[in-house]
Every structure is written in structure tokens, then in C-alpha cells.
Amino acid sequence: MTRQRDAQRFRTVGDGSGLAASDSFYPEEIQLALRNRGMPLEALRYSLTPTGMHFLLIHFDIPEVDAGKWQLKIGGLVANPVNLTLEDIKQRPSQTLAVTMECAGNGRALMNPRPLSQPWLLEAVGTAEWTGTPLRGILEEAGIAPNAVEILFTGLDQGVQGNEVQYYQRSLSIDEATRDEMLLAYEMNGEALQPQHGYPLRLIVPGWYGMTSVKWLDRIEAIAKPFDGYQMSATYRFSQTKNDPGEPVTLIRVRALMSPPGIPDFMTRTRLVEPGPVSITGRAWAGRQQVAGVEVSTDGGSTWDQASLDVRGDEPVDGPVSPFAWRPWSFQWDARPGRYILLVRATDSQGNVQPVSQPWNFQGMGNNIAQRVEVLVE
Numbered sequence: 203m204t205r206q207r208d209a210q211r212f213r214t215v216g217d218g219s220g221l222a223a224s225d226s227f228y229p230e231e232i233q234l235a236l237r238n239r240g241m242p243l244e245a246l247r248y249s250l251t252p253t254g255m256h257f258l259l260i261h262f263d264i265p266e267v268d269a270g271k272w273q274l275k276i277g278g279l280v281a282n283p284v285n286l287t288l289e290d291i292k293q294r295p296s297q298t299l300a301v302t303m304e305c306a307g308n309g310r311a312l313m314n315p316r317p318l319s320q321p322w323l324l325e326a327v328g329t330a331e332w333t334g335t336p337l338r339g340i341l342e343e344a345g346i347a348p349n350a351v352e353i354l355f356t357g358l359d360q361g362v363q364g365n366e367v368q369y370y371q372r373s374l375s376i377d378e379a380t381r382d383e384m385l386l387a388y389e390m391n392g393e394a395l396q397p398q399h400g401y402p403l404r405l406i407v408p409g410w411y412g413m414t415s416v417k418w419l420d421r422i423e424a425i426a427k428p429f430d431g432y433q434m435s436a437t438y439r440f441s442q443t444k445n446d447p448g449e450p451v452t453l454i455r456v457r458a459l460m461s462p463p464g465i466p467d468f469m470t471r472t473r474l475v476e477p478g479p480v481s482i483t484g485r486a487w488a489g490r491q492q493v494a495g496v497e498v499s500t501d502g503g504s505t506w507d508q509a510s511l512d513v514r515g516d517e518p519v520d521g522p523v524s525p526f527a528w529r530p531w532s533f534q535w536d537a538r539p540g541r542y543i544l545l546v547r548a549t550d551s552q553g554n555v556q557p558v559s560q561p562w563n564f565q566g567m568g569n570n571i572a573q574r575v576e577v578l579v580e
């Protein structure tokens with residue numbers, strides 16, 4: 203009975219089976235898209251994305267936090283539970299790391315049928331320099347009990363998803379949580395976190411899709427069983443149907459994006475390019491792997507040419523600013539009058555290459571299809 207009443211608490215959007223990619227967008231998808239901005243692709247010109255151009259993904263509301271009263275609680279199965287103020291955390295050893303973050307749902311609205319959620323095209327990515335204290339030191343001082351198997355991170359933001367009232371929570375295995383690069387970050391690009399990015403403190407999990415980098419941290423607990431909360435067991439899964447548990451979504455897959463060349467048509471974003479030599483530039487990333495190569499096609503994917511890495515136009519530029527940050531690439535194109543579909547795809551250090559047509563999954567996760575850009579040369 204309760205279950206049935208619960209099921210009627212909210213309107214449903216769609217029948218849960220997804221839509222054709224060409225179907226109109228629901229107002230609810232647009233509502234989410236307006237709250238959760240993407241990075242304009244021309245911002246690929248910056249090795250560090252200006253904070254105001256970094257993508258955003260916020261499931262519920264941005265919580266109100268009084269940093270003077272806020273404390274991070276470290277507890278659960280630890281020898282020395284402790285509460286830390288923001289000042290305590292800033293007194294600890296600090297580390298700054300550039301990290302390319304991508305939302306696991308990036309590319310969702312390109313899938314056919316289109317899974318219903320935040321309707322990202324390709325813009326759910328950004329690279330910021332995060333400053334904070336290594337998580338490992340805090341966990342070591344807390345003393346994780348031998349029977350703990352995971353570390354659970356809880357945000358201050360609360361909402362309803364899948365009819366479940368919840369705080370935003372995700373867990374990591376102890377092996378993952380104690381890796382060198384895991385940060386508790388209080389600064390983004392040299393300034394205090396902005397409210398929408400997790401003020402006053404967030405987790406940064408380099409190499410993983412963004413959902414793991416829990417914002418607005420309230421507490422960190424060592425736990426005895428794998429956490430099976432909503433954001434672990436119901437969503438962020440590679441599943442084929444609504445009830446298929448599938449596999450968990452974890453590390454970022456290899457991807458390259460280009461700054462669309464030339465100038466855009468306002469409505470369609472089709473590019474207008476002048477004939478002659480054109481340098482096509484962009485960035486590529488591969489989560490915990492490295493980018494091994496980038497290829498460009500100017501004929502809709504029939505033939506591919508190698509792009510140059512760590513070059514922009516003719517100018518050598520800095521390579522990746524950290525092992526977890528994207529890498530610049532560049533390709534010289536002799537553009538002749540006509541209509542073109544440009545594509546770009548990257549390969550990672552394990553030989554994984556981006557697909558030209560995307561395998562589908564129910565939640566629209568981990569899409570890394572090769573980008574296509576329509577260009578008119580005249």
C-alpha cells in the first residue's frame with residue numbers, strides 16, 4: 203500500500219523507455235539543462251577551464267552552508283573519529299592538481315532512443331585546478347578498522363530520486379579511496395569553491411566520471427559492507443533495461459573533442475569556414491589512462507588522419523598539465539568549398555578507441571562516440 207502511494211507522489215515523465223533521438227525534448231529535460239550548464243566547446247582553447255565555463259551537474263538543490271559552523275565528520279569504522287573545521291582542513295598538507303572531469307551522462311541526448319535525464323550533448327566536461335588536502339592522510343589518521351571495506355561520502359544536498367528521499371551519497375573501495383591523487387578540495391582554480399561546485403569542501407576523484415566527486419561533503423565513514431544506496435545501485439549502471447542491474451560506471455573513457463572551426467550559424471550551430479588552410483584544434487583525455495593518439499576524418503568517417511598531440515595550430519604548447527588532465531591536439535585541414543562532416547576520435551594507452559556509432563545503454567552512461575561537426579566551406 204505504501205509503495206503504491208509512493209509511486210503516485212510524483213508525476214512521471216515519459217514511460218521510462220526513452221525516446222527517438224529526434225523526438226522533442228520534454229520541458230523537464232530543458233529544466234534540468236538550464237540548471238546544469240555545459241562547457242561551451244570553444245572553451246577547449248583553455249588548458250584550465252575558467253570556473254564560470256566549467257560544466258555543472260547538481261542532482262537536487264545547491265545546499266546553503268555556513269562555513270563557520272560547518273564541520274566535516276570522519277567516522278564509522280575508524281579508531282579515531284574526528285570532526286574537522288574548514289580551518290583544520292586548510293592547516294593540513296595541501297596539494298594542487300589539474301583534473302579533467304566529465305559527467306558519466308555526457309552524450310546521453312545523442313543516444314537513440316534518448317534516455318530521459320539531464321540531456322547532455324557533448325559539453326559535460328571541464329578541467330580545473332583543484333587545491334585541497336590528500337584524503338589518504340585523513341583516513342590514515344582516522345585509522346580504518348580491519349573490517350571496513352568501503353569509504354562512504356555523504357553530501358549535504360537532499361532530494362528525491364526514483365521515489366527515494368536521500369542525501370547524495372557515493373562510496374569507494376578502500377584501495378581507491380587511499381590512492382595518492384584523491385583530494386578533499388576547498389579551492390577551484392585558486393579560489394574558494396563556488397557554491398555550485400561544492401562549497402566549502404568536495405571530494406575530487408581524478409580519472410573517474412564526475413558522480414564520484416561528491417560535493418558539499420558532510421561526512422566520510424568507513425563501512426563494513428559495500429554501500430548499496432540509490433546513487434550506487436540504482437543509477438550509474440551500464441544496464442540494458444530498467445530492472446537490469448548491469449555493471450557500475452567507474453572510470454572515464456577515452457574521448458577527444460574539437461573546438462568547432464570557423465563561425466557558427468546561430469540556430470543550427472553548423473559551421474561556416476573559409477576555403478584554405480584551417481587548423482582544427484581540441485583536447486583529448488582518457489581518465490586513468492593516457493591519450494595515445496587522436497585521428498580526424500574530414501569525409502564523414504570513411505578515412506582518418508593522425509592529428510598532432512601537444513600542438514595548437516603550428517605552435518607547440520604544453521602537454522597535459524597533469525596526468526589527470528586533457529591533452530591538446532591539432533590538425534591542419536586544407537578546406538575546399540563544399541559540405542563536410544568532420545569527426546575526431548582518440549585512442550588510449552590500452553588501445554581503446556572511441557566508437558563511431560555508440561553502443562546504447564538504458565541510462566545513457568559512458569557515451570564516448572566520436573564527435574561530428576557539420577561544416578560548410580564557402
Ligand SMILES: Nc1nc2c(c(=O)[nH]1)N[C@H]1C(S)=C(S)[C@@H](COP(=O)(O)O)O[C@H]1N2
Nearest residue numbers: 257258259260261305357370412413416417
Ligand atoms: N553532493 C553532490 N555531489 C555531486 C553531485 C550532486 O548532485 N551532489 N553531482 C555529481 C555529478 S553527477 C557530477 S558530474 C559532478 C559535477 O561536478 P561540477 O558540477 O563541479 O562540475 O559532481 C558530482 N558530485
Ligand SMILES: [Mo]
Nearest residue numbers: 259305306412
Ligand atoms: Mo554526472
